[in-house]
Amino acid sequence: MSRDALPCFVCGNPLLNVFEQSENQPEEATEFRSYGHYGSTFWDSMDGEQIVLNICDDCLRKHPERVAQQKRYKPIRCEKTWIVGREWVDRPMVAYTGNHDDEVLNVEVDELGTKLPHVEWVENLAEIKSAIEAQLLSGEGSDGQNE
Numbered sequence: 001m002s003r004d005a006l007p008c009f010v011c012g013n014p015l016l017n018v019f020e021q022s023e024n025q026p027e028e029a030t031e032f033r034s035y036g037h038y039g040s041t042f043w044d045s046m047d048g049e050q051i052v053l054n055i056c057d058d059c060l061r062k063h064p065e066r067v068a069q070q071k072r073y074k075p076i077r078c079e080k081t082w083i084v085g086r087e088w089v090d091r092p093m094v095a096y097t098g099n100h101d102d103e104v105l106n107v108e109v110d111e112l113g114t115k116l117p118h119v120e121w122v123e124n125l126a127e128i129k130s131a132i133e134a135q136l137l138s139g140e141g142s143d144g145q146n147e
């Protein structure tokens, strides 16, 4: 680990990590990872190994017509601000627009931890639920302490 991240795959410009201790979290760039897949003659790992590359934001901006986006899950919120899980969705990949689909699933406190289809709760749900209940009892309202 060092301050250096992988360079941009497209332009070759050097990239720095946002945090010195990051293994590869470049500033003004995005990391892409893949196990590869059937069809590639370059990378199709069947043993859990990924290829990793970075593309700088400038290079991505040059060809938005070559980029797609796909919403994979909706964040689940409770009391408007607390992030308590993910609802996995099956949305189609669409042309890149640059606009984020900010749709979320809002749940009530008494729904936390219940079995809901395609829902994955955060690991520390019991801890968060206690904090939300304490906040509701004190009448302070939402202030998004877990963000």
Ligand SMILES: [Zn+2]
Residues within 6 Å of the ligand: 008, 009, 010, 011, 012, 013, 055, 056, 057, 058, 059
């Ligand atoms: Zn670049």
